Amino acid sequence: MRALIKSLVMLVCIVLPVTGFAADGMITLKSNHSVSATADRLETLLKKKGMTVFTRVSHSAGAAGVGLQLRPTELVIFGNPKVGTPLMQCVQSVAIDLPQKALIWEDESGQVWLGYNDPAYLQQRHDIEGCDAALEKVSGALENFAIAATE
Template identity: 35%
Template sequence: MFIKNKSAHSFDKTVSLTLEFLKLKAIKVFSVVNHQKNAEEIGLIMENETVIFFGSPAVGTLLMKENPEIGIELPSKLLIYSIGDDTYILYKDPEELVNLYGIKEARNAIEKLNLLYRLIVNNII
């Protein structure tokens, strides 16, 4: 299940606020993929859409040590996109990872990730 929140800000402001928040919290940003820009480069037009890949190697490593297959979900990511004048933040509910990958010992890492997503969204929207 995905969790979607509407931002009170423009697309560009939502992206910049998200990146600023991650930097402020010393959370590593691994990559920022601008789908609109990539589409534009090959002559296609689409609305704004960016994925931010971020996380903590310490937290991710705990999860992957318990079940290496969870690595397909990492690093964590947020999708920020716009439809018309509305901007949304979307992410996968970390609680789903518990059952999907049988996480027991690193449950605390999932709780930290869940809290982080909520902090990001609450500080941005």
């Protein structure tokens, strides 16, 4: 029993620095770059893979525009109708969570994070059935983009 507990503690110690804590249904990764550089890297990767980058929102610039301060925080909104449409054909309500979004922010200690919606969370949220192949494709692509943008 002690060996099992020790193994679980070690696993948590290994995984937490990579994924961090986030809101339910959100996958997060530490970035080795600034918020701006991480967003630039992500945008470049997405475009190289034929994804459409719809917009990039600087929440910190928006805050500054009304005289408020916010640590660097950017949102990249992107997608591909070839992937998103089959999900919407399964359950149309998933459209509220599409196109995909990646949030890049700097926390209070200066660490930069990249987070995105976990497709498994979307599957549960919208009770998606029969779209496992599309969800797996989305999951793999998001993970690959996030890793490449943050390393």
